[in-house]
Amino acid sequence: MSWASWTTRGIFTGRNGVRTGGGGPVLNGELDVHTTWTEDDGLAHVTVQYSGASEWLTMAGSPVVCSDEHASRELHERVIAAVRAGEEPLAQ
Numbered sequence: 001m002s003w004a005s006w007t008t009r010g011i012f013t014g015r016n017g018v019r020t021g022g023g024g025p026v027l028n029g030e031l032d033v034h035t036t037w038t039e040d041d042g043l044a045h046v047t048v049q050y051s052g053a054s055e056w057l058t059m060a061g062s063p064v065v066c067s068d069e070h071a072s073r074e075l076h077e078r079v080i081a082a083v084r085a086g087e088e089p090l091a092q
Contacts, residue, residue, distance in 0.1 A: 002038070002039040002069065003036065003037060003038040003039065003040075004036070004037045004069040004072060004073065005034070005035065005036045005037075006034070006035050006073065006076045007032060007033070007034045007035075008032065008033050008076070008080050009032045009051060010030055010032070010051055011030070011031050011032070011033060011080060011083050011084060012029065012030055012031075012084065013027065013028050013029060013030075013031060013083055013084070013086065014083065014084055014085045014086020014087065015086040016086045016087070016088075017029075017086075018031060018048050018059060018060075018083055018089065019059070019060035019088070020048065020057040020058060020059060020060060021057070021058040021059065021060045021061070021062060022058070024057055024058075024060075025057075027048060027049075027050060027057070029050065030050065030051040031048050031049065031050060031051060031083065032048065032049050032050075032051050033046065033047075033048050033059075033076070033079055033080060033083060034046070034047045034048070034049075034056060035047075035072060035075065035076040035079065037066055037069060037072030039068075039069075042065060042066060042067065043063035043064065043065060043066065044062070044063060044064045044065075044066040044071075044072040044075050044076075045058070045062055045063045046058070046059040046061075046062040046063070046064065046075075046076075046079055046089070046090060047059060047062070048083075059079070059089060059090055060088075060090060061088075061089070061090025061091065062090055064090060
C-alpha cells in the first residue's frame with residue numbers, strides 16, 4: 001500500500017475562513033492544513049487546525065477522490081491557495 005502526507009503550517013485565512021465538516025466551527029486566523037492520501041482507498045483526507053493546537057478537524061468536503069499521489073499533492077496546494085484567498089477549498 002502506498003500513501004503520502006503533507007502539512008503546511010502558518011496559513012492565514014482569507015475573509016471567509018475555513019468550514020469544518022459535520023456542522024463544526026468555521027476557523028479563522030492562522031491555521032495548519034494536513035492532507036493524507038492512500039492508494040488503498042484512493043481518497044485524500046484534508047484536516048485543519050489552529051496553528052499550534054492539538055486537535056485536527058476534518059475540512060468540509062473531505063475526503064476527496066484522488067487517483068494518485070501526484071493528484072493529492074496538487075489538491076493540497078489548491079486547498080492552501082483557496083484558504084489564503086478566502087474561497088471554499090473543497091467545494092463540491
